[in-house]
Amino acid sequence: QVQLVESGGGLVQAGGSLRLSCTASGLTFSSATMGWFRQAPGKEREFVATISSGGAYTYYTSSVKGRFTISRDDAKDTLYLQMNSLKPEDTAVYYCAASLSPAQFMRFGKIDSWGQGTQVTVSS
Secondary structure: OOEEEEEOOEEEEOOOOEEEEEEEEOOOHHHOEEEEEEEOOOOOOEEEEEEOOOOOOEEEOOOOOOOEEEEEEOOOOEEEEEEOOOOHHHOEEEEEEEEOOOHHHHHHOOOOEEOOOEEEEEEO
8 A cells, every 4th residue: 555644844934945755655666756736725736846767857837946846765765845935825735646657747647646745834
């Protein structure tokens, strides 16, 4: 059974930084496409970033490009999202996602497993 456990969320002021982590078990992490999604109150869940198996390919939604960095440590079965220059509109529950499909498809919803989410709140 695949388990994805997020951590690192919290309350931060605008302009601040947070690093989210997602520890995986029950899958061959190094072979999986991994990514982050988020869901703000009253809105649909949206794609944030993805990273391919091996880490050579990354892709970001335009609103976070240049501010967020996705990375992975296959030795630790852990995915990261470094979030800098946070804005109030980044406030959301952030979800870790895993897929056996190529990374190019993750932003279109090709997801096999979800984490439970971690809350990020950015105050103005």
